[in-house]
Amino acid sequence: MALAAAAFRINGPQLVTDELVTWDVASRSFGDILATLHNVDAVHGAYYMLMHGWMMLFGDSVVALRLPSTLSMAGTAALVALIGRRLFGQRAAMCGGLLFALIPAVSRFGQEARSYGLAVLVATLATFLLLRALDKPRSWGRWTGYSFCLVFLGLLHLVALTILLGHVVATVLMARRERRALRGFCLAMLGGLVLLVPLVLAGRSQVSRQLWYVPRPDLWGLVDIWPKLFASSMCAGALIALALVAAKERRQALPLCAALAVLPPLVVWVASQGDISYFRFQYLLITLPAWAVLAGAGLASATTSWTGVTAALAVIAVLGLSDQTKLRGEFAHHDDVPTDYVGAGETIMKYYRPGDAVIYNRNGPAWMLDQGVRYYLPRDVTLREVFLAASADEQSDLFPLYCPEPARCLNREARIWLVVPGNTWDSLGTLPPNQAQVLRAQYDNYGSERHPGVTVSLLTLKPPK
Known part of the structure; x- marks a missing residue:
């Protein structure tokens, strides 16, 4: 029983x-x-x-x-x-x-x-x-x-x-x-x-x-x-x-x-x-x-x-x-604000193109946001995490190491997925100021989709002036 x-x-x-x-x-x-x-x-x-x-x-x-x-x-x-x-x-x-x-x-x-x-x-x-x-x-x-x-x-x-x-x-x-x-x-x-x-x-x-x-x-x-x-x-x-x-x-x-x-x-x-x-x-x-x-x-x-x-x-x-x-609801195990990893993954897959990159904001309760979305994405989908200097595994830790100078970590990717906790109209505003400043200068927000506890935005490279 x-x-x-x-x-x-x-x-x-x-x-x-x-x-x-x-x-x-x-x-x-x-x-x-x-x-x-x-x-x-x-x-x-x-x-x-x-x-x-x-x-x-x-x-x-x-x-x-x-x-x-x-x-x-x-x-x-x-x-x-x-x-x-x-x-x-x-x-x-x-x-x-x-x-x-x-x-x-x-x-x-x-x-x-x-x-x-x-x-x-x-x-x-x-x-x-x-x-x-x-x-x-x-x-x-x-x-x-x-x-x-x-x-x-x-x-x-x-x-x-x-x-x-x-x-x-x-x-x-x-x-x-x-x-x-x-x-x-x-x-x-x-x-x-x-x-x-x-x-x-x-x-x-x-x-x-x-x-x-x-x-x-x-x-x-x-x-x-x-x-x-x-x-x-x-x-x-x-x-x-x-x-x-x-x-x-x-x-x-x-x-x-x-x-x-x-x-x-x-x-x-x-x-x-x-x-x-x-x-x-x-x-x-x-x-x-x-x-x-x-x-x-x-x-x-x-x-x-x-x-x-x-x-x-x-x-x-x-x-x-x-x-x-x-207890068997979709977000029944979430003690705090629900975070819809499945929805975030589905949004990325709906518009995914080979060569896309990604940025995760791990601030707040959803500090495993990157792993949550990665788990529900198909295993053959690889997204380079833009500002990642060393993964959590490479750090022998639960937390990764991020680039101290974000501008040097950008490779002028044509498209970057931005996944942040919460529902917001300004996804870039949730990032650390040094990361947000670099992205605002080089990328436009093409569009966003909001799911319970998470917002997924697509950033596209600005055309050269």
Whole structure:
């Protein structure tokens, strides 16, 4: 069910900035990816490497880029059911797995070419492996598997390691009966964290560059995050209410699930009160499986028949239907102003001639404007970027290097496409003054087409006087 929900209209929404970064970096060679990680995005290096190999096998279509996240969410639904069965029984397991599949955020991030879906899968797998290790705390093989899972989780997303807060709770409760459990957990956790120290140091040195835009959360942020986390206010309310119903079970499993669901947001909120904020709801998607397990237990305890369970699931599906529909719109993944890369590419192709050049203005939220338009253009269409001194790949960065003296970079091209963010009647006015001055002196604006969030203009060389 999770696979079907996440795969439905997977190629409907246009790629967004983060997905374009994935495509851009993962398209580079292994050596170039490693060079880039020295400068930026070290914390996503493992994901880029995985996507590089994936793209070599399956290509870089929208479906291919997003499919690993889709499969990850489907795998997580299975793990939610397995965890629910161990903690609350078979009926609660089925309810939990189905509820997880119905959460709109599962579909939303099952359709995004970013590491979040895979991080949710590995975080849930880590919880499952912990439970297996606690069943046999004398088995060092199980603790080793758990430790390596933590390493993989940290390589995918360091903030996802906040699930360890819930794991500590579970282990302490278990240690009352079996002291070997606490020893095995501490060794496995410390062993995994030690291996991640180099990544933590690299990420720390780059964090101000990567997260400068994330605002420091206030107290309201602790309330406002839940509708965003579930991608639906109605669905969030329903699942949280069912999770509260599970409290009457009074099982030893409740503290584990409650800690996994609640503690990560609280700790990340506290950590975000300093100079750098980490409080993005995408980073906390790892809590959704715990909410689904608890909600499944609550639903199983509140109903006495499968008919009642089916009816409750149908109601929750209806509550989230509007949000599920919105998430599949063309610009559904755009958090800010939509940027119509497809429309911009279609305008260029409608009037394209061999030998055309291009200028992209990457200012503002659409700072991957060049990559967005380039992705949706046919691969055999090549446009020389006029003011480009060195590409982002050549810079081992996410940003290119532009000519300090624009006049020297012009080759008197007959036609130049100008692609700028926003809708404007003066495309040249959005460029840096030194670039705009050179272009105004030598080119006329033949015409412009405006699409959501982007304007495409054609500049033609002025005839000689």
